[in-house]
Amino acid sequence: MSALTQAKDDESRAMADSTQINCVHLHDADNILVCTRHIRSGETIRYLAGSMAALEDVSIGHKIALADLGTGDKVYRYGAPIGSMTQPVSRGGHVHIHNLKSDYIGIHDRQGKKNS
Amino acid sequence: MSDLQGYLRSDGRKGIRNVIAVAYLVECAHHVARKIVTASDDLDVHLIGFPGCYPNEYSFRMMKALCTHPNVGGVLLVSLGCESFDRDGLLEAVRESGRPAELLVIQEAGGTRSTIQKGTDAVALLKQESTAKTVPMRIDELVVGTICGGSDGTSGITANPAVGKCFDRLIENDASCLFEETGELIGCETIMSERAITPELGAEIRSAVEKAERYYRIMGFGSFAPGNADGGLTTLEEKSMGAYSKSGSSPISGLLKPGDVPPGGGLYLLDVVPDGEPRFGFPNISDNAEIVELIACGCHIILFTTGRGSVVGSAISPVIKVCANPDTYERLSEDMDVNAGRILSGTPLEEVGDEIYQLTLECAAGQRTLSEELGHQEFILTYKSFEPIGPACLPAAAMAR
Numbered sequence: 001m002s003a004l005t006q007a008k009d010d011e012s013r014a015m016a017d018s019t020q021i022n023c024v025h026l027h028d029a030d031n032i033l034v035c036t037r038h039i040r041s042g043e044t045i046r047y048l049a050g051s052m053a054a055l056e057d058v059s060i061g062h063k064i065a066l067a068d069l070g071t072g073d074k075v076y077r078y079g080a081p082i083g084s085m086t087q088p089v090s091r092g093g094h095v096h097i098h099n100l101k102s103d104y105i106g107i108h109d110r111q112g113k114k115n116s
Numbered sequence: 117m118s119d120l121q122g123y124l125r126s127d128g129r130k131g132i133r134n135v136i137a138v139a140y141l142v143e144c145a146h147h148v149a150r151k152i153v154t155a156s157d158d159l160d161v162h163l164i165g166f167p168g169c170y171p172n173e174y175s176f177r178m179m180k181a182l183c184t185h186p187n188v189g190g191v192l193l194v195s196l197g198c199e200s201f202d203r204d205g206l207l208e209a210v211r212e213s214g215r216p217a218e219l220l221v222i223q224e225a226g227g228t229r230s231t232i233q234k235g236t237d238a239v240a241l242l243k244q245e246s247t248a249k250t251v252p253m254r255i256d257e258l259v260v261g262t263i264c265g266g267s268d269g270t271s272g273i274t275a276n277p278a279v280g281k282c283f284d285r286l287i288e289n290d291a292s293c294l295f296e297e298t299g300e301l302i303g304c305e306t307i308m309s310e311r312a313i314t315p316e317l318g319a320e321i322r323s324a325v326e327k328a329e330r331y332y333r334i335m336g337f338g339s340f341a342p343g344n345a346d347g348g349l350t351t352l353e354e355k356s357m358g359a360y361s362k363s364g365s366s367p368i369s370g371l372l373k374p375g376d377v378p379p380g381g382g383l384y385l386l387d388v389v390p391d392g393e394p395r396f397g398f399p400n401i402s403d404n405a406e407i408v409e410l411i412a413c414g415c416h417i418i419l420f421t422t423g424r425g426s427v428v429g430s431a432i433s434p435v436i437k438v439c440a441n442p443d444t445y446e447r448l449s450e451d452m453d454v455n456a457g458r459i460l461s462g463t464p465l466e467e468v469g470d471e472i473y474q475l476t477l478e479c480a481a482g483q484r485t486l487s488e489e490l491g492h493q494e495f496i497l498t499y500k501s502f503e504p505i506g507p508a509c510l511p512a513a514a515m516a517r
Contacts, residue, residue: 024273026273034269034270034273034348035269035348036270036460036461037460059348060269060270060348060441060442060443060460061268061269061270061271061347061348061349061423061441062269062348063269063348063350077354077357078272078357078358078361080303080304080307080353080357081303081353082303082350082351082353082354082357083350083351083353083354095350096345096348096350097345097350100350100351101350101351102338102350102351102352102353103303103351103353104302104303104329104338104351104352104353105302105329105332105333105337105338105340105352106338107338107340107344107345107350107351107352108337108340108342109342109345110342114336114337
């Protein structure tokens, strides 16, 4: 079984175990959580292995830092690197295009402006 | 569960639909062809076509593969008259496949009104002549493709791995399953090449992804839409990892290019990025360009996962829509065949995978998908160029030779 499939199965079980959780930790190596529903600033983030306070509003499908992350740190999701931090973020903060960038090809907005 | 019936074609393949394809051979014949389809007012009469006036080997190969697809029972070609497309070659190829086929040339048929009338009559006749017999069909004769469109941060944890589970079950039953878009697998090349059944195939897969990265860099944009970021995806490699999980956990049996039909059951990666120096623009300008290429490889059914909420279907092969995000499902439920977002509230991944598998078999048995019922028949085909695949791309077929 691949690491990815193992991660999926663990996570599937985790979600089945509790409807209280609002975030999922997809892989042991991950330093972020993924929200399974909208979370408001100050609300308690609950994932299988623990809980913490959300530092800001974060939408479903978006990422929250599981640890303090510094500029240049790699971010891991599914146990795989998904880019590098461009700014620091504290545990419980939103990890997205304002502080994380691709190690491959950058993304763009609706005006065609690139976020390299 | 083998109450499947297929339309038997002369090449031995079986179709799950019996579509009459009306194909325009240049944009100048598009309006007339569309009017013929509209006048026919039949869910099984579909519009396809190629807009360009310049010759292109790939587009001929694609149109031939589509017009002789197992889901197609008859073809009407609509030509303006002066375009480069080899209309006689295509007509002959379709007739050689045992399908009824007609050609109308607008410049000879008396213009717009006259061609629409003749075309509408021709379609009615093709429907009568399209009498392929139905025979029992096994799961191992099914070819199923998957694509994601409008992905978000939930796609990679709900709909995509659920389709992966469905793929695993289909492949256990020796069906052929195709996943694609190497430009959306950038970052997965190492883990993906390790799943190849031979090291040589692994090397081909790795170089296909490297080709995609090079190509997209020259284009200046990665395959990442603003809506992906709205939905929580931040980087191309994050999107890739989520997209990759549609492939399930089976070994990868081969690497195909558009129009290549898989030689037997198993999991295949479809390389949709053109070979050589970039010439004709973006590899796939929108999701339907990829769907058309999957169908040209013989896919009977497309499993389409979406987080933000795509509503598209396709000409020729039905599209099953698997919605990743529970909030999107609530807003667009009339367009979504499966609510995979309920995985986030505790439904096991396996249960949703089973549902997709059952729905795939029901669709193959004739049940219409939501996009089919709504009349979605999107189609787009543009210029590309490819080199044929090398012998390392299909190890099992090479050994059998």
